[in-house]
Amino acid sequence: xxxxxxxxxxxxxxxxxxxxxxxxxxxxxxxxxxxxxxxxxxxxxxxxxxxxxxxxxxxxxxxxxxxxxxxxxxxxxxxxxxxxxxxxxxxxxxxxxxxxxxxxxxxxxxxxxxxxxxxxxxxxxxxxxxxxxxxxxxxxxxxxxxxxxxxxxxxxxxxxxxxxxxxxxxxxxxxxxxxxxxxxxxxxxxxxxxxxxxxxxxxxxxxxxxxxxxxxxxxxxxxxxxxxxxxxxxxxxxxxxxxxxxxxxxxxxxxxxxxxxxxxxxxxxxxxxxxxxxxxxxxxxxxxxxxxxxxxxxxxxxxxxxxxxxxxxxxxxxxxxxxxxxxxxxxxxxxxxxxxxxxxxxxxxxxxxxxxxxxxxxxxxxxxxx
Numbered sequence: 001x002x003x004x005x006x007x008x009x010x011x012x013x014x015x016x017x018x019x020x021x022x023x024x025x026x027x028x029x030x031x032x033x034x035x036x037x038x039x040x041x042x043x044x045x046x047x048x049x050x051x052x053x054x055x056x057x058x059x060x061x062x063x064x065x066x067x068x069x070x071x072x073x074x075x076x077x078x079x080x081x082x083x084x085x086x087x088x089x090x091x092x093x094x095x096x097x098x099x100x101x102x103x104x105x106x107x108x109x110x111x112x113x114x115x116x117x118x119x120x121x122x123x124x125x126x127x128x129x130x131x132x133x134x135x136x137x138x139x140x141x142x143x144x145x146x147x148x149x150x151x152x153x154x155x156x157x158x159x160x161x162x163x164x165x166x167x168x169x170x171x172x173x174x175x176x177x178x179x180x181x182x183x184x185x186x187x188x189x190x191x192x193x194x195x196x197x198x199x200x201x202x203x204x205x206x207x208x209x210x211x212x213x214x215x216x217x218x219x220x221x222x223x224x225x226x227x228x229x230x231x232x233x234x235x236x237x238x239x240x241x242x243x244x245x246x247x248x249x250x251x252x253x254x255x256x257x258x259x260x261x262x263x264x265x266x267x268x269x270x271x272x273x274x275x276x277x278x279x280x281x282x283x284x285x286x287x288x289x290x291x292x293x294x295x296x297x298x299x300x301x302x303x304x305x306x307x308x309x310x311x312x313x314x315x316x317x318x319x320x321x322x323x324x325x326x327x328x329x330x331x332x333x334x335x336x337x338x339x340x341x342x343x344x345x346x347x348x349x350x351x352x353x354x355x356x357x358x359x360x361x362x363x364x365x366x367x368x369x370x
Contacts, residue, residue, distance in 0.1 A: 021299050030047050066216055103135070161208060248260070309346045316345060
């Protein structure tokens with residue numbers, strides 16, 4: 001959900017920026033549109049998957065994060081050229097400012113609703129205790145799994161844990177090799193167990209399971225892509241991934257969504273995380289046609305503001321239902337009003353608040369690659 005580009009030298013993968021933007025829209029504009037409780041969902045006939053399975057996009061985000069973090073940070077961390085302090089400040093400066101602002105906005109609107117005699121909108125754990133958890137960015141997975149305030153930020157909260165584990169593994173094991181990959185695989189298995197058995201205790205719960213399972217799968221996927229490039233097998237893997245995705249799409253057309261996804265795949269969230277989503281990423285990276293399409297300016301733009309869209313879309317929803325309770329969210333024009341508002345506020349936030357404050361924090365911290 002976030003733009004991970006920084007001054008650490010690496011070639012930016014613009015096709016993954018485009019993918020990130022598309023996936024973010026699946027969550028913000030379709031899956032979470034259910035918050036409005038429309039009697040009919042706009043464009044439901046062509047957007048069935050994101051309306052019904054859009055929550056899987058969070059797994060896609062986690063995979064993309066793992067891929068990009070391994071691609072970008074594995075060598076600097078393992079070689080000791082980036083300290084934990086600098087790594088922390090890079091993450092803090094990118095993630096926290098917008099989290100704090102959206103948390104404050106949601107708090108004000110939710111408590112205003114209570115003052116007006118209305119109920120909390122969607123998420124009800126909006127008390128002082130959960131506010132403090134949100135302030136310290138440990139609102140989900142670390143202690144509890146409750147939804148509170150700007151609830152979509154839960155995924156960023158648990159992602160911080162993945163960042164910490166990622167850094168410690170690469171820093172303490174040192175040279176990238178079998179031991180590093182063994183640690184990644186061990187965490188993937190742990191994440192799988194936490195999801196299958198639905199544990200719900202601090203640090204060992206399904207939310208943490210989702211992030212470590214997908215994030216470290218993304219790390220291994222980055223390693224696989226390096227091997228594909230080294231052996232010049234881009235065409236072969238493009239064909240394999242394309243065939244797998246075509247088979248799944250054909251099954252959906254022939255048998256319908258529920259049968260092709262739920263009945264055929266069983267635990268479809270895991271299947272998507274280890275098969276279909278990695279295939280989409282590999283196809284984007286290795287197919288020149290798909291790569292060029294996803295690298296087009298509109299997709300790159302959505303990728304740049306994807307973190308903003310992700311954290312801002314719920315506050316926009318909250319503001320709309322509070323200020324304009326008479327809106328009919330089944331109407332397509334209201335659907336477009338919502339999307340346009342989210343994109344406008346996200347663009348303003350990214351270009352005039354987030355980037356400037358990020359630069360300011362990093363300059364004050366005097367970041368160096370040590």
